[in-house]
Amino acid sequence: MGVIRKQALILNLPGQPKSIKETLEGVKADDGSVSVPGIFASVPYCIQLLDGPYVETAPEVVAAFRPKSARRENMSS
Template sequence: MQMVKIGLVTISDRASTGVYEDLGGPAMYDWLTSALSCPWHAVKHIIADEQALIEQTLIKLADEEGCCLILTTGGTGPAKRDVTPEATLAVADKVLDGFAEQMRAVSLKYVPTAILSRQVAVIRNQSLIINLPGKPTAIAECLDAVFPAVPYCIDLIDGPFITTHSDRVQAFRPKHAKQVADE
């Protein structure tokens, strides 16, 4: 079975300088550890809220590191320094609006300010990039909501075959989809 490489990017001025403890990166890592049943490896970055740096990091993870999935946390609000969606869209080949719509819909069940979130999901070459909120509980809620579609999406962009612990997350693949774990 092929090793799955997943990029985890925390985007925060304060966390990148050590002023603030990174909570989002560990939350993404812990969620994936509980959900994935296939061998995987995290490629982690903590960077400042700088659009050019975010773009460079996403391009490196997708094109050079070969990450089939890249999750970001932070920088998706309306504040002046929140530029994660702009950077993500700048490196995108395709936009997948359904991911963002679902994440906002789920988040609205918990906080009315979820309508302020501007996260996006895109495809770059053979990588799925998903912007997540910054709060650890919101990260888990959003991943619970959208991850059932992630393995099949990665299949469709010719990525590795991702499997999940079915008691944690039920990955959905249509009946006609290729069911191959070893290549």
């Protein structure tokens, strides 16, 4: 679970290493593809909401989630 409080992003992670990995990376199918995205995909957008930098990710590692209106190609300069 994660929340934004004032200017801080707070992520609450489970206690077991395997559970932490699944929470951050997501649940993977047998072929290794991500079937359910993990919370790490939302971190770049959360940083953006806190007026931080626009963080881009390597999609082959983790595809960042952003609503269409918050994607760089849709933002007015």
